[in-house]
Amino acid sequence: MILQINDHQDALVATIQVKEANLTVSEKFKAELFTQIDGGSKYIVVNFEEVTYVDSSFLGALVSALKHAITNKAEIVVAGLNKDILGLFRLIRLDKAFKIFDTTEGALADKAK
């Protein structure tokens, strides 16, 4: 499993359990996230806390999941991005597609609002 899933009220935190989020794990990551969306989760916080590097195939998988979520009227937000990854998200305008939070707690609090 790439994702460690923690259920919260009305929300789900999916923590990526690899340091290097790259091609070797991207398909699995996508499949696991799709499973959660298909399972009816409506608010998923993808937690990047343990990740130090993402490549474009992994971002592609994340974005595919976002499209799948939108079709299913669900929301994916991201949290715990390190400085480099946050920079990359902004550089390629992924910050327009995803709400970005410093921490999963912040993301959950925003949902509770």
Next chain:
Amino acid sequence: MPVSKKILLVDDNTLVLEMMGRALGKEGFECMKAASAGQAMELLKEERPDIILSDYHMPEVNGFEFRQNLIGTDFKDIPFMFLTSEVDRDVMLEGINLEAVDYILKDTPVQVIVSKIDNFLTTVREQHERTLKELSKAAMALNLHSVPQKLPVIGGFEIDFWHKPFQNYPGGDFIDFITVDERHTFIVLGDVMGKKWGAWYFSFGFLSYIRAAVRICISEGNFSTKNILQKINSVVYHDPVVNDVLSSLSLVLIDAKESTIKYSGAGDLPLFYYNSKDDATKEVRSSGMLLGLMPDGDFDEIEIKLSAGDQIFILTDGIIDADTDTGKKTDYNSFIAAVTPFLGKPFADFKAGDFLKWKAKEHIDDCSLIYLKRTTS
């Protein structure tokens, strides 16, 4: 390429598992150990070995049943060997019929087992390399290229590019130059998200798609890069065949007569612009999102007037990935730092420099860099 030697050992006898693991470990194998077929299935979900070596006699699920369970899953293609004390010919035959590659008796000396596995893995690797070579040859023969074979000639401009696919597999980056007439030339740089063959097939298909879309827009007299991206985005977003493929795109129109460029981007990296007269640099950021991500990609169009000596660099993310002491990282500034000493100098110098040499060596991702210079005003 060294032979990868990750092996999954399955045996309910923990003593055999330990001894075998130790013996194979000494021979350079990385061993994953499972005491049952169920445990093996769990391990397989985590990590894919190069080969599976399984006992036959196991309680609950025996070796044959385990093999049977694998057929029909993604793990079917992992070479499978039985290691057992079973000597009954019929049983052995049944094992071979289950597409197991070999059947080894447990009293076979470890050295012999190791060479059997070694020989087998070497054969697999050689076969893989042969297949790749054939595929590359076929691709070349069909003249399927993700990058142009020659540079366009544009009056008053110099254009060049540097491209390195990931580990020399054709990659997810694609480059195209479209010369409309003496005055107008389009530069297309895209990065299909993914790597290796999968991405390459996509990127080639996608490139044809984009090329066609850009050319149709142009043939309709549309010279607005923003407008073209909007149209392509809308088509990609609504087309069920490609709407799962995500790609960044930088689209630049060179107007040789006006000495300007118009630029629109979709989830791409900023262009790097060097103003020769002021000896100043600027990151030119577009606003668009990745192609096909949202119905409205929020594109903009930026026009830059170029004077003699001005330079523009257009790049994909492979260029800004680096392997550092603390692991891999993505850093746009690393590119700026590397290119700055070469600003105002010939592109050939930068191409021959250490930075791109390192990029070629590191092989983290597909790398593409397009260079444009205004030579005369």
